[in-house]
Amino acid sequence: MMHNAIEIRNLTKNYKGFSLGPLDFTIPKGCMVGYIGENGAGKSTTLKAILGLIHADSGEIKIFGNSTNEHEPELMNKIGVVFDAINLPADMKVQEVGTFCKLAFTTWAENTFNDYLKRFTLPDDKKVKALSRGMKMKLSLSIALSHQAELLILDEATSGLDPVVRDEILDILLDFLQDENHTVLISSHILSDLEKAADYIAFLHNGKLLFMEEKDLLVERYALCSLDDETIGHLDPEAIVGRRRHAFGQDLLVIRNLMPKSIKLTNASIEDIMVYIIKGVESESVAL
Amino acid sequence: MKALLYKDLVSSKSTYLLLLIMVGVIAGIAITQGAMIIIPFIFAYIPMILGAISFGYESQSEFPKFLFTTPISRTTYVKSKYCFSVLFGIMAFVSGLAVFGMEYGSLDFALIMAATSFAVPIIFVALQIPFVFEYGVEKEGIIMVATYAVLFITIRLVGKHLNRMMNLVQTMNRINSYLISVAIVAGAICILVVSIHMSCVIVKRKEY
Numbered sequence: 001m002m003h004n005a006i007e008i009r010n011l012t013k014n015y016k017g018f019s020l021g022p023l024d025f026t027i028p029k030g031c032m033v034g035y036i037g038e039n040g041a042g043k044s045t046t047l048k049a050i051l052g053l054i055h056a057d058s059g060e061i062k063i064f065g066n067s068t069n070e071h072e073p074e075l076m077n078k079i080g081v082v083f084d085a086i087n088l089p090a091d092m093k094v095q096e097v098g099t100f101c102k103l104a105f106t107t108w109a110e111n112t113f114n115d116y117l118k119r120f121t122l123p124d125d126k127k128v129k130a131l132s133r134g135m136k137m138k139l140s141l142s143i144a145l146s147h148q149a150e151l152l153i154l155d156e157a158t159s160g161l162d163p164v165v166r167d168e169i170l171d172i173l174l175d176f177l178q179d180e181n182h183t184v185l186i187s188s189h190i191l192s193d194l195e196k197a198a199d200y201i202a203f204l205h206n207g208k209l210l211f212m213e214e215k216d217l218l219v220e221r222y223a224l225c226s227l228d229d230e231t232i233g234h235l236d237p238e239a240i241v242g243r244r245r246h247a248f249g250q251d252l253l254v255i256r257n258l259m260p261k262s263i264k265l266t267n268a269s270i271e272d273i274m275v276y277i278i279k280g281v282e283s284e285s286v287a288l
Numbered sequence: 289m290k291a292l293l294y295k296d297l298v299s300s301k302s303t304y305l306l307l308l309i310m311v312g313v314i315a316g317i318a319i320t321q322g323a324m325i326i327i328p329f330i331f332a333y334i335p336m337i338l339g340a341i342s343f344g345y346e347s348q349s350e351f352p353k354f355l356f357t358t359p360i361s362r363t364t365y366v367k368s369k370y371c372f373s374v375l376f377g378i379m380a381f382v383s384g385l386a387v388f389g390m391e392y393g394s395l396d397f398a399l400i401m402a403a404t405s406f407a408v409p410i411i412f413v414a415l416q417i418p419f420v421f422e423y424g425v426e427k428e429g430i431i432m433v434a435t436y437a438v439l440f441i442t443i444r445l446v447g448k449h450l451n452r453m454m455n456l457v458q459t460m461n462r463i464n465s466y467l468i469s470v471a472i473v474a475g476a477i478c479i480l481v482v483s484i485h486m487s488c489v490i491v492k493r494k495e496y
Contacts, residue, residue, distance in 0.1 A: 052356065076356075090345075099294060100298075
């Protein structure tokens with residue numbers, strides 16, 4: 001019985017001016033992993049490597065135990081993909097997209113697709129080019145969910161969508177995760193969405209994975225505080241992950257259990273953690 | 289494969305309809321002007337135009353990025369691009385056989401011309417497709433212009449030297465018109481196979 005949806009070992013990909021990896025991480029089945037990082041950190045490159053859209057320079061990627069080096073197109077029946085754009089010919093009608101997918105996926109469930117079209121109120125006689133961004137994303141998600149995929153990969157799929165649509169999409173992802181064999185890997189800049197739904201957060205910075213941790217542990221581990229320079233001088237330097245200076249002292253992202261009990265701490269959001277780690281003046285001393 | 293052919297048909301219906309009308313008009317003019325030999329060569333143009341349309345639409349929407357997240361392999365994708373050329377090659381062969389047979393009353397001559405009509409679209413598309421895969425649809429114009437120029441010159445030469453060609457064919461007939469026709473068709477198929485293989489290699493190493 002395979003317990004991991006994705007296993008990545010020593011993955012590297014080099015471009016002029018940017019190197020991804022070496023990356024090593026494992027995504028267990030049945031969870032949602034939020035893949036975060038600033039623009040150009042290498043999130044899309046990783047996802048494309050997983051999907052075989054780009055060729056890694058080294059390393060191995062396994063999906064459900066199958067190495068993508070011996071890429072079997074049939075494996076794609078098990079993977080639903082939603083990119084930030086729909087990548088379908090603009091003149092195709094929604095109904096024709098369904099027919100295309102029926103011919104392309106051997107596991108296509110036409111009824112499921114039609115149900116999603118109804119649920120999302122997507123008109124099946126409309127051309128792809130006539131759909132709004134939100135509708136395109138819903139169509140893309142309908143496709144991804146209609147071929148009995150066990151793994152969903154979403155690359156910035158919710159960016160540019162209004163909060164209502166994003167919430168609707170998150171609900172669907174959470175529904176999808178009700179099956180313990182289903183897994184979601186989602187990259188997003190909207191960290192509040194991941195905060196609501198993700199089980200794990202994988203944080204990529206400059207092509208390197210800084211950490212992949214359970215979201216709850218992450219939120220427990222880090223905290224925020226605002227202190228004057230003198231008090232900061234008495235702190236364990238290992239406790240300070242990132243800082244922002246201002247006129248009255250500094251705002252700090254700290255490791256909660258390395259801080260004195262007397263200092264008042266507030267909870268850090270995933271966004272705080274990401275921003276402080278990237279922007280923190282002493283980011284090189286991050287104790288992860 | 290069926291999925292890709294379906295996508296090609298539905299994603300550019302109006303363009304195909306326009307193309308069909310144009311072909312009808314050209315064929316009509318050719319028949320009324322007594323220049324029926326143009327008809328088989330029309331079939332040489334069509335697969336090139338269809339290829340350009342298909343590549344154009346795909347490039348616009350970055351379709352391969354979606355396609356390769358479906359169970360359709362890169363090899364199937366490549367092969368689908370050659371389907372229309374084979375289909376129109378066969379149509380060119382049949383129409384060539386009929387037109388040249390009726391015009392010149394010689395089956396041997398008609399057979400060789402039909403084989404040539406079959407080979408022309410196959411060879412042109414075999415040159416065009418690996419080029420487009422390698423250099424992208426933006427540079428497709430260069431190969432299109434080059435192939436159109438070659439095709440235009442070929443038609444002009446065939447028209448101008450038809451009698452000389454007939455003599456040449458009659459000389460060749462002494463060898464065996466069937467053998468020559470088979471050689472032309474086999475040559476075209478070999479070029480097609482090499483082209484498909486080259487395209488597969490190019491597409492497999494491409495990144496999307």
